[in-house]
Amino acid sequence: PPDTPAVHVAGVSKSFGTLPALSDVDLRVQRGQVYGVLGPNGAGKTTLLRILLGLVHADTGTVRVSGRHPGAPEALRGIGALIETPAFVPHLSGRTNLRVLARARGLPDSEVQRVLEIVQLDGRADDRYGGYSLGMGQRLGVAAALLGRPPLLVLDEPTNGLDPDGVVQMRELVRNLGTDGTTVLLSSHILGEVQQICERVVVLDRGRTIADDTVENLRAGPGALTVELRAD
Ligand code: ATP
Numbered sequence: 419p420p421d422t423p424a425v426h427v428a429g430v431s432k433s434f435g436t437l438p439a440l441s442d443v444d445l446r447v448q449r450g451q452v453y454g455v456l457g458p459n460g461a462g463k464t465t466l467l468r469i470l471l472g473l474v475h476a477d478t479g480t481v482r483v484s485g486r487h488p489g490a491p492e493a494l495r496g497i498g499a500l501i502e503t504p505a506f507v508p509h510l511s512g513r514t515n516l517r518v519l520a521r522a523r524g525l526p527d528s529e530v531q532r533v534l535e536i537v538q539l540d541g542r543a544d545d546r547y548g549g550y551s552l553g554m555g556q557r558l559g560v561a562a563a564l565l566g567r568p569p570l571l572v573l574d575e576p577t578n579g580l581d582p583d584g585v586v587q588m589r590e591l592v593r594n595l596g597t598d599g600t601t602v603l604l605s606s607h608i609l610g611e612v613q614q615i616c617e618r619v620v621v622l623d624r625g626r627t628i629a630d631d632t633v634e635n636l637r638a639g640p641g642a643l644t645v646e647l648r649a650d
Contacts, residue, residue: 422485424449424570424601425470430479432465432625439465440476441625447603447618449569452596454612454633455605457622463605464501466622467574470603471499484569498563501574504555508548512539512558515547520565533561537591553584557591564600571595573604577611589615613637 425447432440440462447453455463468474469481472489486493506515516530534540537557542550550558556576563571576592577585593615595602606612612619613633621629621636629636 423447423482424451424484425453425603426480426482426485427466427470428480430466430469430476430481432462432469432474432476438625440469440622443479443620443622443625443627444630445620445627447570447601449601450596450599451618452592452602452604452616454616454619455603455622456607456609456612456619457605458607460624461607461622462625463607463622464574465625467499467501467572467603467605470572471497471501495566496568497570497572498565498568499572499574500556500559500563500576501572504559504562506547506555506558508546510547511544512547512550512554512561513543515558516562516565519562523566525566529565533564536564536595537561538587551581551584553580553587556580556584556588560588560591569601571600571602571604573602575605575607577606577608609636 423446425445427443427445430440430443431438443466455466457463465474469476470483470488472494481488483493484496513530513534517527520530534543537560539554539557539561542554577588580588589611592602592604616633618632619636620627
């Protein structure tokens, strides 16, 4: 049904050994939203995203991605993800790297061109991937995630490690995706970043939800500011 949320997480907990990484976390992402998961290192952001991708199983709670169990083939087809540095082949061009991925999934070369234009790499698409800056590499990773038009994009700290230009370009890219109606769930440890690009944000601290609100309301509240001060 069209009103099925893109992501529905209810009462999810996950421990590694005795260490609780997530405790009773709820999250509901509506279609078309750009939603941030904000928190300092170790807050549980990556664990939450990995649960949505079916890479980690929650100990308790309910998780649905477009109404489906995470890890199910239909759920995986509906998610484009960038959760670690993408493994592209250095001596091949950006375009060829994407073509390999596209052809493996039966997608035409026109789809490669479409995603290259979205991430604004079409001008550099025939350069070797090995010569790309970190930011260009990350944008190629987003392009790969966009292949096949998945309804949900999951990005784990997509601006981490980028130089200032790369940060600006990545934030602009995510904002534009949101404007075009793509549902995006991204993690960050920078309050200002989620304020710039997200509509709503869930704030995690040591695995617990300390806020889940619109960015405007968060600006007024003290909780997130505390997190930011602890973040770096
Ligand atoms: P970061 O910004 O550092 O990636 P994060 O908010 O994404 O932080 P997680 O990576 O989800 O946090 O980690 C949450 C907690 O769970 C941390 O204490 C981490 O050490 C622990 N953890 C995560 N994955 C594992 C694992 N596979 N085995 C053991 N502990 C883990």
